[in-house]
Amino acid sequence: MPYGMNILVTGGTGFVGANLCHRLIADGHRVICLDNNYTGSLDNVEDLMNHPNFSFVEHDVIEPWDCEEKLDRIYNLACPASPPFYQGNRSIFTTKTCVLGILNMLELAKKHGARILQTSTSEVYGEPLMHPQPEHYRGNVNPIGIRACYDEGKRCAESLMFDYHRHEGVDIRVIRIFNTYGPLMNPEDGRVVSNFICQALRGEDITIYGEGQQTRSFQYVDDLIEGMVRMMENEHGFVGPVNIGNPGEFTIRQLAELVLQKIDTKSSLVQRPLPSDDPTQRRPDITLAGKELNWAPTIPLSEGLDRTIAYFRTKLGL
Numbered sequence: 001m002p003y004g005m006n007i008l009v010t011g012g013t014g015f016v017g018a019n020l021c022h023r024l025i026a027d028g029h030r031v032i033c034l035d036n037n038y039t040g041s042l043d044n045v046e047d048l049m050n051h052p053n054f055s056f057v058e059h060d061v062i063e064p065w066d067c068e069e070k071l072d073r074i075y076n077l078a079c080p081a082s083p084p085f086y087q088g089n090r091s092i093f094t095t096k097t098c099v100l101g102i103l104n105m106l107e108l109a110k111k112h113g114a115r116i117l118q119t120s121t122s123e124v125y126g127e128p129l130m131h132p133q134p135e136h137y138r139g140n141v142n143p144i145g146i147r148a149c150y151d152e153g154k155r156c157a158e159s160l161m162f163d164y165h166r167h168e169g170v171d172i173r174v175i176r177i178f179n180t181y182g183p184l185m186n187p188e189d190g191r192v193v194s195n196f197i198c199q200a201l202r203g204e205d206i207t208i209y210g211e212g213q214q215t216r217s218f219q220y221v222d223d224l225i226e227g228m229v230r231m232m233e234n235e236h237g238f239v240g241p242v243n244i245g246n247p248g249e250f251t252i253r254q255l256a257e258l259v260l261q262k263i264d265t266k267s268s269l270v271q272r273p274l275p276s277d278d279p280t281q282r283r284p285d286i287t288l289a290g291k292e293l294n295w296a297p298t299i300p301l302s303e304g305l306d307r308t309i310a311y312f313r314t315k316l317g318l
C-alpha cells in the first residue's frame with residue numbers, strides 16, 4: 001500500500017471514523033478528520049490531536065469544503081448511523097447529509113483527482129426477501145417509512161458515486177457495511193450492542209425490541225477497517241459495491257443472553273415495542289469480498305464482545 005498519502009476522513013470523530021483515523025495514522029498517512037461532532041466526539045481522537053500527521057476540521061459535509069494540500073484519498077463516513085439519531089426531527093438532515101454530503105465529496109474528489117470510498121450500508125437491502133444478501137440483490141426498501149431518510153439517502157449516494165464514475169471519471173469504491181460494534185462506540189448511541197452492554201454494566205433492564213427474534217450479523221470494528229482499507233487500496237479497479245460484514249447471524253435475544261453470560265449483573269430482559277420497518281433478518285453474503293479483496297472477518301462475536309465490554313467498563317468507570 002502507498003505510504004504517506006493525504007487522506008480525508010469525513011465523519012472522523014464517529015465510532016467507525018475514529019477507528020479508521022487511528023489505523024491510517026498508524027500506517028503512516030497524513031489524516032484530515034472532518035466532522036460536525038453531531039454524533040461523533042473529539043474524545044475519540046483526543047490521543048491523535050497532537051500527532052504531526054493528524055488535523056481536525058469542524059465542518060458539516062452538507063456544505064462544500066476544500067483544502068490547499070492535494071488529497072489522495074477520501075473516505076466518506078459522515079452520517080449518523082443509529083436509528084434514534086437519524087430519524088424523527090433529524091430525518092431531513094439525514095437525507096441531506098447522505099445526498100449533499102456525497103455530492104460535495106465527489107466534487108472534491110474530482111477536483112483533486114482523489115480516489116473516494118463511500119460507506120454504504122446493508123440498509124440498501126431494506127426488509128430483505130433474499131437471504132443471505134448478495135450485492136446483486138436490489139433490496140426491498142419502504143421509500144416512505146421512518147428509516148427511508150437513511151436507506152434512500154444511502155441508495156441515492158451509491159447512484160451518485162456510479163454516475164460520477166461513469167460521466168466524470170472519478171475513481172470510486174463502494175462498500176456496504178453490516179452491523180458493526182467495538183471500542184469507541186458512544187454508550188448513548190442507542191444501537192443494540194452498546195445498549196445491551198451498558199445496560200448490563202449499569203444493572204439496568206436489557207431492552208429487547210419486539211420478541212427479539214429478528215436477526216443481525218455483528219462485525220467487530222477491526223475487521224471492518226481492514227476490509228475498508230483493502231477496498232480503497234485494491235489496484236485492480238474493483239469499484240464494488242461489496243458487502244463488508246460478518247456472516248455469523250444471531251437473534252437479538254441470543255445477543256442479550258450472550259451479554260448476560262459475560263457480565264455479572266442484576267439486569268433482566270424486558271420487552272419494548274418493535275420500531276416500524278425494523279428488518280426481520282440480516283446476513284451478508286461475503287463471497288465477493290473474499291474473491292476480490294481476499295478479505296473475511298477474523299474476530300468472532302464472543303471475542304469481540306469481550307473487547308467491547310472491557311472498553312465500556314473503562315469508559316463508564318464500572
Ligand code: UDP
Nearest residue numbers: 083190191192193195207208209214252278
Ligand atoms: N434493538 C433492541 N434493543 C435495543 C436496541 C436495538 O432490541 O436496545 C434491536 C432493534 O430493534 C434491531 C436490532 O436490535 O432489530 C439492531 O438495532 P440497531 O439499532 O443496533 O441496528 P439496525 O436496526 O440499524 O440494524
